[in-house]
Amino acid sequence: MHIIIIKRRLIKKYLIGLAIIILVLIAALIIEKNAKSTFIFEKKAIPIYSVETKDKKIAITFDTSWGGDNTKPILDILKKEDVKATFFLIGKWVEAYPQDARLIASMGHEIGNHSDSHKEFTKLSKEQILREISSADAKIMGVTGIKTSLFRFPEGTYNSNSVKVVEATNHKCIQWDADSIDWKNEGYQIEYNRVIKNIKNGSIILFHNSGKYTPKTVAMLIKKLKSQGYSFMKVSDLIYKENYILDESGRQIIK
Numbered sequence: 001m002h003i004i005i006i007k008r009r010l011i012k013k014y015l016i017g018l019a020i021i022i023l024v025l026i027a028a029l030i031i032e033k034n035a036k037s038t039f040i041f042e043k044k045a046i047p048i049y050s051v052e053t054k055d056k057k058i059a060i061t062f063d064t065s066w067g068g069d070n071t072k073p074i075l076d077i078l079k080k081e082d083v084k085a086t087f088f089l090i091g092k093w094v095e096a097y098p099q100d101a102r103l104i105a106s107m108g109h110e111i112g113n114h115s116d117s118h119k120e121f122t123k124l125s126k127e128q129i130l131r132e133i134s135s136a137d138a139k140i141m142g143v144t145g146i147k148t149s150l151f152r153f154p155e156g157t158y159n160s161n162s163v164k165v166v167e168a169t170n171h172k173c174i175q176w177d178a179d180s181i182d183w184k185n186e187g188y189q190i191e192y193n194r195v196i197k198n199i200k201n202g203s204i205i206l207f208h209n210s211g212k213y214t215p216k217t218v219a220m221l222i223k224k225l226k227s228q229g230y231s232f233m234k235v236s237d238l239i240y241k242e243n244y245i246l247d248e249s250g251r252q253i254i255k
Contacts, residue, residue: 045163047173049250051202065210088152091116091136105144110234112150121162182211
């Protein structure tokens with residue numbers, strides 16, 4: 001009799017233990033499912049890198065640095081080739097080179113905000129980011145009369161939070177998918193090859209106004225791309241304003 005009671009107790013304990021294990025596994029599955037749902041809901045915010053389009057159209061962009069450098073030679077080439085580009089200006093650069101900023105605007109090129117002092121946005125608070133953007137906007141407006149609607153992160157560095165903060169100021173965040181890396185001053189042929197191999201419909205190209213070889217690289221690139229049937233657009237004319245999604249690479253795809 002005692003043996004039967006002991007066996008029953010052991011079976012009871014086993015069943016209770018089994019039930020606990022099953023409940024733990026069910027709870028783990030629920031948590032995992034909720035975590036995945038949260039991840040999908042909180043999809044990482046990223047800038048626009050390029051645009052999906054059947055048309056052979058692209059955009060050339062220039063980031064200003066800390067000097068006037070090759071701004072005027074670049075503008076002369078763009079004028080000669082009848083190409084409009086987008087220039088992302090730093091607020092402090094506009095203060096230092098107001099004549100260059102006005103010249104860019106007077107020639108019909110697009111102007112975007114590149115922050116006021118080129119600080120890394122991933123290290124700034126929300127308030128600091130807002131000050132960087134508003135200060136640069138005020139300086140650009142004061143010198144050129146232009147209100148910007150595009151923004152490019154200093155050093156191209158961002159995180160989901162900084163993208164959301166910038167977008168809340170009614171600026172679209174713009175990156176690039178073809179980088180000349182002209183700031184390294186490695187030579188126009190290297191810069192040209194680096195860009196040309198990455199070009200596709202809807203590409204956004206990155207140059208800087210301070211690159212030693214940038215004017216020659218830009219001239220070569222424009223001639224080559226024109227011969228291939230490409231047309232050049234300002235970024236705001238290239239990108240979609242609504243009814244689009246961004247894939248994982250930052251490429252705009254129309255819905």
